[in-house]
Amino acid sequence: MRFVTSEAEEVAGPSSDITSLVLRHRHGYWRAGVLLCVCGVVIFTTAFLLAYAVFSGRYHCSQVGEQDEEQQGGGAKQPAEGGAGxxxxxxxxxxxxxxxxxxxxxxxxxxxxxxxPPGSSEGTSLASEVLRRFRQLQMDHTWTESLYATLQFPHRSQRSSLWLLDSAGLISEQIPLNPSDFCPYSATGSTTGGVVYANYGRPEDFNWLKSAGVSVVGCVVVMRVGGGVSFAEKVWLAERSGAGGALIYPDPADLPQDPRRLGLNTHTAVSEHVHLGSGDPFTPGFPSFNHTQFPPIQSSGLPLIPALPVSATVAAKLLSQLSGPSCPTSWRGRLPYVRCVVGPEFSSGRRVKMAVHNVMTPVLLNNIFSSLEGRVEPDQYIILGAQRDSLGPGAVKSGVGTAILLELARTFSIMVKKGFSPRRSLLFVSWDAGEFGNVGATEWLEVRPIREQSTCVITEEERFESSQCGCGSNTVTFDLCFSGLPVHAAPEGRRLLQSGPGCHG
Known part of the structure; x- marks a missing residue:
């Protein structure tokens, strides 16, 4: 996901997205402090749990020798595999x-x-920097793996557009859009019809419209960001209901849009891919190799209708002109001058026309790896990955995720140098093309048998989307990190991790 701001807003003043938090100190040092505090808590928690899962041994090798002497002198027995706790x-x-x-x-x-973005000079420069910093840590192995994947970007000469048509079907007004706003893997082409408001675009929302006698067939469906439904699911549900197109906007009720505070503003759109799946949609279930397409099919998760992200200002302009049944109370957002009706009738018999002009492009992706070998179970992996690419400026996902990944890699490399022994192998990965549906990660996993060997997979995708600076770490089967890890009784109710057979540098 990324935040982008319209051209009008860029002229009017500085961007109010997360970038201002970390780059524009005059907007308030306390904001940078909040970001650092939250990042620190996330990193400390993740590092602590990872160390709990994979590391064994004492802080200094000399302590292992001391405990060995205690055991020989008749002290308490150590864990079965030997070493310190x-x-x-x-x-x-x-x-x-x-x-x-x-x-x-x-x-x-x-x-x-x-x-x-993937394939750009800026993306290549950042990849080189991440690789350099991994190598400076002098871990057991550091390498890169490259692959070609098909990504979608806006057409350089034809811009996606949105128009209001009069009752005769002639263009009466063109609604300004940011040319960099797009939903990767949207269907291309144009559609014309009425407008229907479908809340978050959830299954229950479309069911309510059907029960109220409101048809979305051939209409442009306007939906809010959020509601526990991804962009891909929203567009798929709209398509299944017969809609001709989809517009997705951030409502101030869900994402604060005060330019004086951290968050979005009313001229900002939120972009996200709309492929109902992950990886390269033109090699579903198979890895991408050097422009080849095997088998010659495409993913069934690609949408058949065009989709665009729009700002709250654009959504308010459309929804304020709707007429028809009133929407449920729970559907009411905070768009100014908008009374909550669902359409599809438009004022004065007008309609909306939208056009999406995106192009598919083969792009060389680079995943970057660095690993610490396990001393007891080297064939079992704990994978910690973060998305590196970004379609716009800001700290969302790419900035915070990459910072956490590099800091954890540095921390664990120091731990090993000070005498710790990882029980299982620890793999740090900087993934490419995460904005397009985890393409880099998915294509790598499709060619590697590591799925059967991975004990735990953790992804750092931090989101700072509100004035409260909330964030979260998405962990996959995190409980598996602790399976098979012996825990022994310790004095005063503390828990003791079993160590490996000795210290390793």
């Missing part, structure tokens, strides 16, 4: 010592300066 309290103290907020801030600032 690690108390959770000691792990917390060590994490606080090793994690650096300043490094996080510098990385977020660097990554958030400008957009860096």
């Amino acid at each position: 690690l108390y959770l309290g000691e792990l917390r103290v060590m994490m606080r010592r090793l994690l650096h907020d300043e490094d996080i801030y510098n990385t977020v600032s660097r990554v958030s300066r400008a957009s860096h």
Whole structure:
């Protein structure tokens, strides 16, 4: 997901998206402090749980020898596999010592300066920087893997457009859009029809419209961002209901849009891919290799109707002219001068025409890897990955995710140098083309047998979308990180992790 601002807003004043938080200090140092605090909490929690899952041994190798002497002298027996134990309290103290907020801030600032889509010079430069920083850590292995995938971008000469038509079908007004706003993998072409408001575009929303006798067949459906439904699901449900096109906007009720505070503004659109699936849609279930298409089919998750992201200002202009049945109370947002009706009738018999002009392009992607080998179960992997690419400036996903990934890699590399032994192998990955449906990660997994060997997969996709600066870490089967990891009784109710057979540098 990315935030983009209309041309009119760019002329009027500085952008109010997350970039202002990390780049424009005059907007308030406290905002940068909030970002650093939240990032610090996320990194500390993730690092602590990862260390709990994969590491064994003491902080210094000499402590292992001391415990060996105690065992020989008749002391308490060590775990069956030998070596020292690690108390959770000691792990917390060590994490606080090793994690650096300043490094996080510098990385977020660097990554958030400008957009860096896959295949661009900015994206290549950032990939080189991530590779350089991985190599500086001197972990066991560092490498890159490249592949070609088919991505979709806006046409360079033909812009996607939105018009209001009069009762005679002639263009009465063109609604200005930001040319960089687009939904990757949208169907191309144009459609004309009435407008129907469908709330979040959930199954229950379309069911309510049907029960109210409102048909969306041939209409342009306007839906809000959020509601627990992805852009791809919204467009698929609209298509299944017979809609001719889809417009998706951020409502101020869901995402605060005060230009004086952290968040969006009314001229900002939120972009996201609309492929109902992940990976390259032209090699479904198979890896992408050097422009080849095998088998010669495309994903059934590609939409058949055009879709565009629009700002709250554009949505208000359309919805304020609707007539028809009133919508349920729970559907009411906070668009100014809009009374909640669902359409599809438009004022004075007018209609809406939308056109999407995107092109498919083969792009060379680069995934970057760095690993620490496990000492007890080296064939079992814990994978920590973060999206590197971004379609617009800002710290959403790419900035914060990359900062967390690099800081965790640095922290764990120091832990190993100080005598810790990872029980399982730990793999750090910077994925490419995450904005297009985790293309880099999916294509890599389709060619690797590591699925059967991975104990845990963790992705860092931090979202800072509101004035409260909320964030979250999406973990996949995180409980598997702890399966098979022996835990032993410890004094005073503490938990003790079993160590490996000794210290390893």
